[in-house]
Amino acid sequence: MAFVDLRNVSLTYRLGKESTHALADATLGIDKGEFIAVVGPSGCGKSTIMKLVTGLLPATGGEVRVGGELVRAPIKGVGMAFQNPTLMPWRTTLDNILLPMEVVEPHKRRFRRHRAEYVEQAMKLLGTVGLADFALRYPWQLSGGMQQRSNLCRALIHGPELLMLDEPFGALDAFTREELWGVMQALWLDKRFTGVLVTHDLREAVYLADTVYVMSRRPGRIVLSRKIDIARPRTLATTFEPHFVEIVHELRDRIHLEHAA
């Protein structure tokens, strides 16, 4: 069975008398170490999938399993990064990145006594994303791109099996965004976690993912699953190759179909 397994999952939000059918009948499997992307028209319930997989929202119908276990409550130790970097302004970048170590077992128990060891680990990770010199700065002293790098570091420091990314590069300028695709890919090639990326940038999805899922308009269903058969590591040059462009067009056409309907 797949590492993350969604079977006929649906979700209805209820707010007073109004109910919103956000997700209908989603079925998909993500293998261990696979990196998938979910794309679709805005408001189609892409982010809902993330919340369902991590157990932050209970599904109204169907089954969500992670690592064979039925998800009923928030599952522990997942890495998460959002469009908003949500770094704590009262902590330095380094202390922000160490946050998961203070919360996740077994690090939590060891943290106080083995702080130096964890700091070294965090510094190494910061080094790989080019932030070693900024460890002691506060988040608000960093640029948007740097904040998002720190955010990725915080999501990965505790070596999660599952990384959830909700439009993490959405608020960045195009150059920084493309640069961070490379950073993200390098991190994934190094650590091979299972990744779920929610995005509305099709090039980003194709660049980073092994499989791209296209969702329909609300209530969201999965209408296309596309394996990305492009060798890694992919580079920016790859994004201009005909095959890459062809896949992007194929995905775009499918989404346009949704908008037209």
Place this chain on the structure above:
Amino acid sequence: MNRELRREILRYAMPWLVVAGLLIVWEAACIVFDLPEIVLPRPTKVFIVFWQRLDILLAFCWQTLWTTLIGFVIAIAGGLLLGLAIGASPFVYSGLYPLLIAFNAVPKVALVPILMIWVGVGALPAVITAFVISFFPIVVNVATGLATIEPEMRDVLRSLGATDTEILTKVGIPRAMPYLFASLKVAITLSFIGSVISETVGGNRGIGFLMLSAGARNDAPTTFAGLFAIAVMGVAMYAICALVEKRMTRWAFRGQIVS
């Protein structure tokens, strides 16, 4: 001296210049319009009286100051605890919030006679009034700080497996601190109002009592001296609170540090 520096000095001197100007205008108006002292004493007269009665003024200032501060400190402790409880739990919020608003709507001066029945005249009603009047803004601010945690931040922590207590200590409390310190500036001023009201209605010591009794003797300069004393204490305490705020939550003033 260059222009930049002169402007800078002027900027710092401005508050003092304005106060001095106001006093001069006041003094001049008293002389020109020949106002009777019982209506509006001249500032110089007030300062002379201030100096003559320094011993009793200082003693009564001290009385007002310590009752205010004790009430204020209790308000910080109580307000922080209740604010955290209200901000962290929707049940405590829905249960206590309406009651708090109703309580805050009661004019505190109406409480003093009741307090006097319960605890008598003197320092205790002043402490209690200072506490009840400054308690509310602290509660509201701390609760607001907790309630405005970004949902994404909460999601990040929950998906790491953090407990509610961990979310409170790692995010909630640090995040509520700037709100707490901001409320202290309001609360300390209110505390003074509380203790002085209490001294005025039913006290036997303190600046409020001094002003009331001086007023009853038609001794306007002493009343004004008391007024000045309260104003000075109020400004000093406000300045201390503002300083503590800046020290404790530098990150919340980031714009100023960067620039």
